[in-house]
Amino acid sequence: MxxxxxxxxxxxxxxxxxxxxxxxxxxxxxxxxxxxxxxxxxxxxxxxxxxxxxxxxxxxxxxxxxxxxxxxxxxxxxxxxxxxxxxxxxxxxxxxxxGYGDTAVAECAIALMWSAARGISAMDREMRAGNWLREDGMQLTGKTLGLIGFGGIAAEVARIVLGSGMRVIAWNRSPKKYPGVEFVDLETLLAQSHVVSLHLLLNDETRGFITRDRIAAMRPGVILVNTARGAVVDETAMIDALKSGHIRHAGLDVYNIEPLPADHALTKLPNVTLSAHSAFRxxxxxxxxxxxxxxxxxxxxxxxx
CATH class of the missing domain: 3.40.50.720 (NAD(P)-binding Rossmann-like Domain)
Known part of the structure; x- marks a missing residue:
């Protein structure tokens, strides 16, 4: 062998x-x-x-x-x-x-969330270009984080975030329990979450799971974080929502095409923070x-x- x-x-x-x-x-x-x-x-x-x-x-x-x-x-x-x-x-x-990288991926998801909320990547880009960009960020204390899919990574996200003063709600395809997390139906999660973080395995049921209609059902000004797989999201619908401002900011570690081409539409948007499928690293x-x-x-x- x-x-x-x-x-x-x-x-x-x-x-x-x-x-x-x-x-x-x-x-x-x-x-x-x-x-x-x-x-x-x-x-x-x-x-x-x-x-x-x-x-x-x-x-x-x-x-x-x-x-x-x-x-x-x-x-x-x-x-x-x-x-x-x-x-x-x-x-x-x-x-x-x-399970090998649950904590690593969870910490990356949280880093993307905080960066998106405070516009860190945009300020960094602008300052390097000689511009003094100052905009109001989103204060996350007291806000609601919605976790779509609740396996080991999402549990680690919940463990860390619950100490930050955020409310954590979650939806999972099978029943789950976790201290401090309220499990709700998907419609409630989309409507109530200030931040939506994706933690779904990619399979035939989850491919394209975050549809245009589900994006529209999210709270206006939502932050979307994806450290799962790019294909669980309708990418075109997400880009349209980013352009309109319905999605305030997206923190993305995964994409439909990897490596992400330099001329991809996501690289042209100011309200996106991109990392190179390295959450687990x-x-x-x-x-x-x-x-x-x-x-x-x-x-x-x-x-x-």
């Missing part, structure tokens, strides 16, 4: 290599994160396990990966890069890693992520034996 980490950036490669134990299955590390899907079959060279970060694995490419039986995807958003059901039909199982989260990847590899190898 062999594995290949096909798209390891330098820091993840170092951590993964350091965490290897003497009896672990052999895993070769390709220290080049900038690869294409067409390069994957040759990189695997018949290995049964692929560890993959953010390189697409289309089904037609997977068919050419002779011997491949397991995909260890570094995160929960595999559907943005592959079709797990189609891979299962080929006898390839996709393994996800949950902290040393602590990376340690957790690589440890979980090794645990998958060990479990797979033990099962094969």
């Amino acid at each position: 062999r594995g290949v980490f096909v798209d390891a950036n330098g820091s993840l490669a170092d951590i993964f290599e350091r965490q290897q134990k003497p009896n672990d299955p052999p895993v070769r590390i390709n220290r080049n994160a900038d690869i294409t899907a067409d390069q994957v079959p040759a990189l695997l060279d018949g290995a049964e396990i692929i560890i993959i970060d953010h390189t697409p694995l289309p089904t037609d490419v997977a068919r050419r990966c002779i011997g491949l039986k397991h995909v260890v995807f570094l995160g929960t958003g595999a559907r943005s890069y592959m079709n797990p059901e189609e891979l299962a039909e080929l006898g390839i199982e996709v393994h996800l890693i949950k 902290t040393p602590e989260a990376s340690e957790n992520l690589m440890g979980a990847a090794w645990e998958h590899c060990r479990r797979i190898a033990e099962g094969d034996e």
